[in-house]
Amino acid sequence: MSRVPHLNRPDGRRTTSRPVLTAMSTPGSLVALAVVVLYAVTAPAYKVFTVAGAVPIALTGLGLLVLIGWAREISLATAGIYGSAIYLMGYLTRNPDNGPGANGLGGVDGGDLPWVIAAVAVIAGGALALALVALSSARLPGIYLVVLTLGLQIIIERTIYTYGDLAGGLSGGDIRGNILTIERPGFFGLDLQGDKAFYFFAWGWLALALVLMVRLRRSPMGLAFHLVGADRQAAAAVGISPLRFRVLAFAVSGALAGAGGIVAAWHLESPPPFPNLLSPYSLVLLAIPVLAGLDSIAFVVLVAVSFQLTPVELEELRISPFILAAVGLLAGAVFGSRGLGGRAADAYRYLLHGGRRTRTARERLDAAVLRGSEGLGAEGDEAPIGMLTAEERAAALAVLEAWLPPRPEIANAAEARDVVVSFGAVHALDGASIRIPNESMVGLLGPNGAGKSTLFDVISGVRRPDQGTVSLFGTDVSTQPAWDRAKLGVARTFQTTRVMADLSVGDNLLAGAYQRIGIHPLRFLAGDPRAAARLREAEEAAWAAARLLDIDRYWNERCGTLEFSARRRAEIGRCLLSGPRLLLLDEPAAGLDPASSVALFSLLKRLHADLGLTVLLVEHYVKAVLDSCDLVYVLAEGRILAEGTPAEVAADPEVQARYLGTRMRFVPKVVVATDAAAAAARPEDLAEASEVSP
Numbered sequence: 001m002s003r004v005p006h007l008n009r010p011d012g013r014r015t016t017s018r019p020v021l022t023a024m025s026t027p028g029s030l031v032a033l034a035v036v037v038l039y040a041v042t043a044p045a046y047k048v049f050t051v052a053g054a055v056p057i058a059l060t061g062l063g064l065l066v067l068i069g070w071a072r073e074i075s076l077a078t079a080g081i082y083g084s085a086i087y088l089m090g091y092l093t094r095n096p097d098n099g100p101g102a103n104g105l106g107g108v109d110g111g112d113l114p115w116v117i118a119a120v121a122v123i124a125g126g127a128l129a130l131a132l133v134a135l136s137s138a139r140l141p142g143i144y145l146v147v148l149t150l151g152l153q154i155i156i157e158r159t160i161y162t163y164g165d166l167a168g169g170l171s172g173g174d175i176r177g178n179i180l181t182i183e184r185p186g187f188f189g190l191d192l193q194g195d196k197a198f199y200f201f202a203w204g205w206l207a208l209a210l211v212l213m214v215r216l217r218r219s220p221m222g223l224a225f226h227l228v229g230a231d232r233q234a235a236a237a238v239g240i241s242p243l244r245f246r247v248l249a250f251a252v253s254g255a256l257a258g259a260g261g262i263v264a265a266w267h268l269e270s271p272p273p274f275p276n277l278l279s280p281y282s283l284v285l286l287a288i289p290v291l292a293g294l295d296s297i298a299f300v301v302l303v304a305v306s307f308q309l310t311p312v313e314l315e316e317l318r319i320s321p322f323i324l325a326a327v328g329l330l331a332g333a334v335f336g337s338r339g340l341g342g343r344a345a346d347a348y349r350y351l352l353h354g355g356r357r358t359r360t361a362r363e364r365l366d367a368a369v370l371r372g373s374e375g376l377g378a379e380g381d382e383a384p385i386g387m388l389t390a391e392e393r394a395a396a397l398a399v400l401e402a403w404l405p406p407r408p409e410i411a412n413a414a415e416a417r418d419v420v421v422s423f424g425a426v427h428a429l430d431g432a433s434i435r436i437p438n439e440s441m442v443g444l445l446g447p448n449g450a451g452k453s454t455l456f457d458v459i460s461g462v463r464r465p466d467q468g469t470v471s472l473f474g475t476d477v478s479t480q481p482a483w484d485r486a487k488l489g490v491a492r493t494f495q496t497t498r499v500m501a502d503l504s505v506g507d508n509l510l511a512g513a514y515q516r517i518g519i520h521p522l523r524f525l526a527g528d529p530r531a532a533a534r535l536r537e538a539e540e541a542a543w544a545a546a547r548l549l550d551i552d553r554y555w556n557e558r559c560g561t562l563e564f565s566a567r568r569r570a571e572i573g574r575c576l577l578s579g580p581r582l583l584l585l586d587e588p589a590a591g592l593d594p595a596s597s598v599a600l601f602s603l604l605k606r607l608h609a610d611l612g613l614t615v616l617l618v619e620h621y622v623k624a625v626l627d628s629c630d631l632v633y634v635l636a637e638g639r640i641l642a643e644g645t646p647a648e649v650a651a652d653p654e655v656q657a658r659y660l661g662t663r664m665r666f667v668p669k670v671v672v673a674t675d676a677a678a679a680a681a682r683p684e685d686l687a688e689a690s691e692v693s694p
């Protein structure tokens with residue numbers, strides 16, 4: 001891919017992704033490192049030993065952060081995977097010199113494997129166990145998966161925990177399970193027997209996991225997890241396979257629970273009694289990311305440390321981990337999905353702005369437009385912020401054009417033939433056929449229940465038709481899932497706006513770039529500079545799209561806090577980042593006030609014209625469709641009622657009678673460039689716009 005010009009952000013920062021090592025050397029990371037080191041130097045050995053015990057919990061908590069926080073799935077088998085890892089690590093590395101049956105229960109010698117091999121096996125085993133569970137319920141709703149993980153936990157309790165040589169057996173002679181002694185490993189000649197030396201070794205594991213987690217979160221995969229968690233259909237629409245990421249999230253969680261168990265085995269030097277690792281302990285671990293916040297890596301570590309220290313420091317209060325879990329889960333529910341980390345970020349921001357939320361002039365303008373134009377005079381005196389100069393627009397377009405795949409030279413971008421879809425007795429589509437010429441803007445009109453959204457679903461792959469075929473850019477995709485169709489250059493929006501409310505506009509846009517980035521995820525984890533460079537290109541394309549869609553000023557704002565039309569544009573931006581040549585827009589103006597609708601259509605027309613995008617839009621805002629489109633279809637009762645140019649369709653007597661009625665008067669209109677211009681549009685434009693919107 002050719003180099004694209006850099007676009008600078010208004011705050012002077014370039015839209016570059018910082019390499020992870022830079023991120024790790026930020027003041028916060030340095031302070032954390034200093035605290036960890038100073039603690040080891042100053043605290044007594046027994047306290048250092050206690051704090052090292054937070055590392056296994058933090059590792060497991062990080063895995064659950066990916067699973068619960070990012071992918072929004074739940075596992076109740078975490079205690080089982082964690083506990084199994086402890087026992088297996090002890091067993092696999094056990095030295096036969098201790099003699100068979102050294103545990104007093106008879107049995108085998110142990111694996112005597114080098115610790116590295118045993119650790120890899122245990123981590124892989126944890127990943128595999130949970131991945132298989134996720135795979136086995138691929139087509140079932142999430143609740144079945146929760147039940148399956150509970151089943152796995154019980155199976156572990158009744159097998160691994162009952163195996164005498166590993167855990168002492170549920171009814172074994174040594175009910176406390178303290179049967180194995182687990183040797184701490186040798187590490188490049190270092191003696192880790194001392195608690196302080198081991199403390200650094202354990203934190204080294206955590207540091208490695210944190211580096212990988214930060215890289216994962218910053219990579220396209222991190223955002224793909226989030227998008228799958230927020231909305232599977234929206235993820236599929238930009239080329240992300242929800243199943244793949246669901247399985248991956250479970251695998252990552254299993255791997256990190258395995259890693260946690262390994263460090264716990266070394267830390268304790270003999271396994272804890274198995275009753276501590278039964279299913280309720282899964283809730284303790286689950287409470288960590290819930291309380292920390294579902295996207296807060298740093299707070300997972302903080303909460304893990306506090307969960308480890310509190311019962312020890314406040315021993316006289318008899319605070320058990322289970323009480324902490326209950327408090328953590330309740331507090332997490334009160335704080336909401338952003339948890340303590342989100343609250344801390346809000347407080348930091350509050351302090352920074354002295355309690356005042358600074359509003360840009362443009363935000364005030366938006367608010368005035370939403371209120372119905374009063375007050376525009378005063379605000380309108382300012383320069384129209386957000387309106388790009390010709391040079392800025394050209395620069396943004398050049399970046400986005402470079403990001404998109406080459407323009408296909410083909411007559412039709414898409415074709416759906418004789419599509420039939422029935423929901424029981426309801427024939428949503430009854431032999432509908434449409435053709436979307438390449439680089440055209442096509443409108444799909446029709447009364448409520450005509451089958452428009454169903455046809456959209458069929459073209460984008462969300463729904464398989466009972467009969468009929470779909471081809472995209474000359475390829476028959478009738479049997480392909482939505483994410484594979486997205487790879488051919490199709491993206492879609494939905495009737496109700498689907499954005500990730502807790503993530504920033506920038507993240508929302510970048511989430512669309514997953515498949516277009518096209519670099520193997522492991523390269524991001526390994527810190528490959530080519531992967532970082534490609535991510536930078538994606539960021540620049542996202543920034544360019546944000547500028548063109550006039551949402552650049554919200555780049556760092558959470559999408560959930562934005563007004564409706566900005567959220568809708570963020571959804572369109574996410575589609576643009578997936579590299580579409582065909583954009584399917586399902587009622588983009590639904591719910592917008594007239595001024596915002598006019599502005600949105602003007603933006604869409606410009607994107608279509610400037611980027612050569614093919615657009616199919618379903619819309620009830622008839623006038624805008626007739627003004628904007630080259631070709632219009634009218635659908636009624638699942639069949640195509642009319643097709644042709646806007647003038648032909650508007651003049652069709654049957655269309656007039658069955659859909660448009662007599663209110664509609666077709667007068668092509670001038671294009672309005674931006675929201676600001678829309679706000680200043682002639683009142684009669686807006687009046688007409690509202691008149692024809694049912």
Ligand SMILES: Nc1ncnc2c1ncn2[C@@H]1O[C@H](COP(=O)(O)OP(=O)(O)OP(=O)(O)O)[C@@H](O)[C@H]1O
Binds near residue numbers: 450453
């Ligand atoms: N999942 C479903 N289950 C049952 N019936 C459905 C389902 N989805 C759509 N339908 C029915 O199929 C018909 C077509 O629905 P569809 O949503 O495609 O229409 P539409 O033209 O998009 O309507 P609107 O303009 O109101 O969005 C309607 O009668 C609807 O009730």
